[in-house]
Amino acid sequence: MNDSDSAVKQQNLWPQEARWLHAGIATGVTLQLLTSLWMTPDWQHADYAGFTQVLFSFHAWIGLTTALFLLWQWLWIATSAPMRRQFFPWRGPWQPVWDDLRALYHGRLRRPGPAPGLAALIHGLGLLLISWMALTGTVIFFFLPQGGTSPGAVLLNVIPLHKALVYLVWTYWIGHVGMFCVHWLRRDRILDIFRLGN
Numbered sequence: 001m002n003d004s005d006s007a008v009k010q011q012n013l014w015p016q017e018a019r020w021l022h023a024g025i026a027t028g029v030t031l032q033l034l035t036s037l038w039m040t041p042d043w044q045h046a047d048y049a050g051f052t053q054v055l056f057s058f059h060a061w062i063g064l065t066t067a068l069f070l071l072w073q074w075l076w077i078a079t080s081a082p083m084r085r086q087f088f089p090w091r092g093p094w095q096p097v098w099d100d101l102r103a104l105y106h107g108r109l110r111r112p113g114p115a116p117g118l119a120a121l122i123h124g125l126g127l128l129l130i131s132w133m134a135l136t137g138t139v140i141f142f143f144l145p146q147g148g149t150s151p152g153a154v155l156l157n158v159i160p161l162h163k164a165l166v167y168l169v170w171t172y173w174i175g176h177v178g179m180f181c182v183h184w185l186r187r188d189r190i191l192d193i194f195r196l197g198n
């Protein structure tokens, strides 16, 4: 193998920006799911004296940080037409998605990497889903009662919106990590996405 062959082999499949974005979003959403299992959002007595109340504080601040990573992701998507076609192929081409479905039907998985296809479409839908969580969560943050007052109408209306799609978020997380495990067991180059250096 000559020098240029080995350089191609070592090149990471994802651009560095995509890897940092994924690290921020994946860590953030995973922590949000975990904190949501035990936190008590008790705003009427929010003295943060107990562990579960502190967990709610974590949920709020990690949620806002995740929202910033998502904003960065959307700005990138807005400025890149190939990325828009990859994640949201509404106007086509749909061929890569059909090809992946056909391959899956015959028990074959496409190699990992950022390219149009079924996985990219599901990643796009996942991005929309967690952006909804981040948006509604950010609204909640700004309407949290201060100084022991009762929750207002905006908060009471937005909380059900924040909770409405939680089962889909869990489904996405389990499916996504499940596919990661399948690729990993097949020894595909899936770990590249976690390498943050050059």
Ligand code: HEM
Binding pocket: 014, 018, 022, 025, 026, 027, 029, 030, 111, 112, 113, 114, 115, 119, 120, 123, 124, 126, 127, 130, 172, 173, 176, 177, 180, 190, 191, 193
């Ligand atoms: C719910 C939290 C997560 C979200 C919203 C999320 C979102 C995404 C998105 C949007 C992509 C496409 C990235 C790109 O092509 O630029 C992606 C790819 C990927 N994610 Fe996640 N991720 C999450 C959690 C995780 C976790 C916990 C793992 C590992 C255990 C993981 C492993 C991967 C891998 C291996 C890929 C590459 C898949 C491919 O080749 O297409 N993700 N994820």
Ligand code: HEM
Binding pocket: 028, 029, 032, 033, 036, 041, 059, 060, 061, 062, 063, 064, 066, 067, 130, 133, 134, 136, 137, 138, 140, 141, 159, 162, 163, 166, 169
């Ligand atoms: C990416 C960002 C976020 C994700 C993925 C997320 C996820 C979740 C999940 C999974 C739940 C559990 C819902 C249930 O058990 O039915 C939840 C509840 C909640 N979240 Fe978030 N969250 C995010 C951001 C935020 C932010 C920024 C805030 C602001 C304070 C927030 C406030 C709340 C509250 C108040 C609840 C509890 C509702 C209740 O049990 O009455 N979230 N969130």
